[in-house]
Every structure is written in C-alpha cells, then in structure tokens.
Amino acid sequence: xPAFWHWFVAAGTIVFxxxxxxxxxxxxxxxxxxxxxxxxxxxxxxxxxxxxNNPAPKWWLYLxxxxxxxxxxxxxxxxxxxxxxxxxxxxxxxxxxxxxQAAAERxxxxxxxxxxxxxxxxxxxxxxxxxxASLYASYCTTCHGSDARGATGYPNLTDSDWQxxxxxxxxxxxxxxxxxxxxxxWAQVLGSDEAVDNMVRYVQSLSGIVEADDGLAGAxxxxxxxxxxxxxxxxxxxxxxxxxxxxDDVWLYGSSDEVIRETIEKGRNGMMPAHGELLGDNRSKIxxxxxxxLSQQ
Ligand code: HEC
Ligand code: HEC
Numbered sequence: 001x002p003a004f005w006h007w008f009v010a011a012g013t014i015v016f017x018x019x020x021x022x023x024x025x026x027x028x029x030x031x032x033x034x035x036x037x038x039x040x041x042x043x044x045x046x047x048x049x050x051x052x053n054n055p056a057p058k059w060w061l062y063l064x065x066x067x068x069x070x071x072x073x074x075x076x077x078x079x080x081x082x083x084x085x086x087x088x089x090x091x092x093x094x095x096x097x098x099x100x101q102a103a104a105e106r107x108x109x110x111x112x113x114x115x116x117x118x119x120x121x122x123x124x125x126x127x128x129x130x131x132x133a134s135l136y137a138s139y140c141t142t143c144h145g146s147d148a149r150g151a152t153g154y155p156n157l158t159d160s161d162w163q164x165x166x167x168x169x170x171x172x173x174x175x176x177x178x179x180x181x182x183x184x185x186w187a188q189v190l191g192s193d194e195a196v197d198n199m200v201r202y203v204q205s206l207s208g209i210v211e212a213d214d215g216l217a218g219a220x221x222x223x224x225x226x227x228x229x230x231x232x233x234x235x236x237x238x239x240x241x242x243x244x245x246x247x248d249d250v251w252l253y254g255s256s257d258e259v260i261r262e263t264i265e266k267g268r269n270g271m272m273p274a275h276g277e278l279l280g281d282n283r284s285k286i287x288x289x290x291x292x293x294l295s296q297q
Contacts, residue, residue, distance in 0.1 A: 001083050009081070010081045011282045017068065026057075027055075028055065028167045051126060105220055109283070123292045123296065128286055131290075132291070133287050135283055139279065152254060156250070158295060163181075163243075172284055174272060175284045176276030176281075176287055178273045180271050181270065181271070183268040186199075186226065195219070196265060200217060203264075204257075207208055231243045233245075235247045
C-alpha cells in the first residue's frame with residue numbers, strides 16, 4: 001500500500017474510533033436523569049402505552065465501550081490500520097501457507113507411496129484411482145468435463161485416441177509441462193477456395209466420411225507436401241507434435257465441412273496449461289495413471 005493510502009486509512013480508522021467514543025459518551029449524558037411527566041415524547045400505542053425520554057441503561061452503554069475496546073485491541077493485534085502488520089504477525093498468506101504445509105505433510109506420504117508404484121499397476125489400483133478421481137475433480141473438470149469426455153477443443157480423455165501420446169512419460173509431460181498445439185493457417189498456401197474445398201474433402205476421405213475420387217488427386221499431392229510433415233503421409237498423426245490422427249473417427253474440433261474448412265483456413269492452437277508447479281511430481285503421476293485408466297475401461 002503506498003504511503004498516502006496507509007496514512008489515509010490509518011487516520012480514517014483512528015478518527016472514526018475516537019468519534020465512536022465521543023458519540024457514546026455524549027449520548028450517555030443526554031436525556032433527563034429524573035424523569036418527569038413532561039418528558040413523555042408524545043408517542044402513544046394501544047391507548048395507554050407511552051414512550052419516555054429515558055437514557056439508555058448503564059450496562060447497555062458499557063457494552064458499547066467494551067465493543068470499541070475490543071476493536072482497538074483487535075487492530076493492535078492484527079493487520080487493519082493501513083500498513084501496520086499487527087503485533088501477532090498474523091497474515092492471510094502465512095495462514096494459507098501453514099494450512100497447505102499441514103495438508104502436504106499429512107497427504108504427501110500417501111502420494112509418495114502411490115507414485116513409487118509401477119505406472120501400469122497404479123492405473124489399476126482402486127485406491128490410487130479414487131485419489132486420482134478426486135484430484136481430477138479439483139483441477140481438471142473445468143476444461144475436460146466432470147465425466148472427462150471433453151468438449152469441442154478439449155480432448156476426450158476416456159477414449160483410446162491420444163493426441164500427445166499415452167505412455168507414462170507422455171501423459172506426465174502433458175500434465176506437468178502443458179501442451180501448445182501449433183497448426184498454422186493454410187488457406188493462402190493451398191492457393192484457392194477450390195483447393196481448400198478439395199482439401200476438406202480429402203481430409204474427410206482419410207477417415208471414410210466421403211469416398212475418395214479422382215478429383216482429389218491434387219489435394220492428395222498438397223497434403224503430402226504441406227500436411228504430411230505433421231500429420232504423416234497417410235494422415236495417422238504424430239504425437240510428438242500433437243498432430244491428430246485424421247484417419248479415425250475422433251475429432252477434436254469436428255468433422256463437418258464447415259469445421260474442417262475453419263481448421264484449415266484459420267489454423268488451431270489448442271493449449272493445455274502446465275500443472276507441474278501446482279501439483280508436483282507425485283500427484284502428476286497419480287493423475288496421469290488415473291487418466292490413462294479411463295481410456296482402458
Ligand atoms: C506444423 C504441423 C502441422 C501441419 C503442417 C499441419 N497440421 Fe493440422 N494440426 C496440427 C496440430 C498440432 C493440430 C492440433 C491442433 C490443436 O490441438 O489445437 C492439427 C489439427 C488439424 C485438424 C483438426 C483435427 C480434429 O481432430 O479436429 C485438421 C482437420 C488438420 N489439422 C488438417 C491439416 C491439413 C489439411 C494440413 C495441411 C494443409 C495440416 N493440418 C497441416 C499440426 C499441423
Ligand atoms: C484450461 C483448460 C484445461 C485444464 C484446466 C486442463 N486441461 Fe488438459 N487439455 C486442455 C486442452 C485445450 C488440451 C488439448 C491441447 C491441444 O489442442 O493439443 C488438453 C489436453 C490434455 C491431454 C492430452 C490428451 C491427448 O489426447 O493426448 C491430457 C492427458 C490432459 N489434457 C489432461 C489434463 C489433466 C489431468 C488436467 C488436470 C490436472 C487437465 N488436463 C487440465 C485444456 C485443459
């Protein structure tokens with residue numbers, strides 16, 4: 001907090017407390033101490049229920065003073081007056097850190113035991129998968145869905161199709177380092193609208209959505225020239241680059257004419273964020289095994 005705001009907040013807080021003390025003391029002195037008939041304020045309910053102008057009882061006033069004293073004590077002990085950190089040295093960050101530390105100390109041995117296991121074994125271990133499922137629910141559902149079936153642009157993790165590979169090392173890398181898919185736009189390179197149309201149909205022919213015909217010979221040549229570097233000459237894809245297999249019926253973005261056209265014309269840049277720092281090695285491995293187990297059911 002800059003110095004100006006520190007003093008602004010501190011002065012405001014202190015002046016306000018002094019004002020509270022003054023207000024309570026002042027109102028304690030108001031009103032007649034010996035109540036006489038003429039001190040009725042004139043309000044009348046139910047015929048004979050009248051309001052007197054009496055001061056508040058002493059014990060009630062003391063409650064106000066106790067509350068103010070409590071507030072002052074609190075502001076001395078804890079942060080609250082501008083930049084002043086409080087005598088107890090408490091802070092939100094420290095409390096959070098301490099809680100995280102306590103949780104880590106409690107759970108880390110469990111994570112460690114699981115992470116030491118063989119990957120294949122871990123993927124079949126019911127307790128490890130239960131833990132994996134709860135980690136998944138906390139960190140992954142926002143993008144991949146609570147059932148892990150994904151959505152457009154977010155891969156389905158329950159199928160056996162792996163854009164970035166399904167080995168232990170590959171899945172762990174995907175989770176810890178994240179992945180950045182780079183598929184550049186191709187409309188200009190392909191040359192014409194017709195060439196893009198033909199490429200759309202050629203891509204569809206790879207998975208049998210449309211029949212291949214002689215009209216696609218040009219597109220095939222272009223595919224082998226421009227696309228094969230990543231998607232491989234037969235379109236089976238390359239997990240090293242995250243280039244999807246175009247010959248199966250699994251589509252990250254979709255297989256309709258319009259969607260494939262958009263993919264080719266504008267390119268795609270799917271991004272899986274890195275989670276290594278957040279999760280650490282042990283939890284990343286447990287999650288990787290859990291995600292792998294989903295594809296094996
Ligand atoms: C530099 C490597 C590279 C080249 C070259 C490349 N692609 Fe891709 N392509 C990718 C990557 C990576 C993805 C995944 C994009 C993502 O996950 O966001 C992809 C995705 C696609 C998809 C979407 C698949 C789906 O499941 O929805 C299609 C279709 C596609 N590419 C067609 C082509 C065609 C046609 C060409 C040639 C004109 C081509 N690509 C050239 C890397 C490449
Ligand atoms: C902010 C959204 C987001 C979050 C959160 C997220 N992912 Fe992803 N994930 C993606 C996207 C997008 C891709 C596809 C990247 C691409 O296009 O290549 C992906 C890809 C993957 C893949 C690769 C799938 C394949 O076929 O190779 C795995 C595995 C994966 N995520 C697991 C996880 C796990 C486990 C978590 C939880 C720790 C997680 N993701 C959290 C967005 C997310």
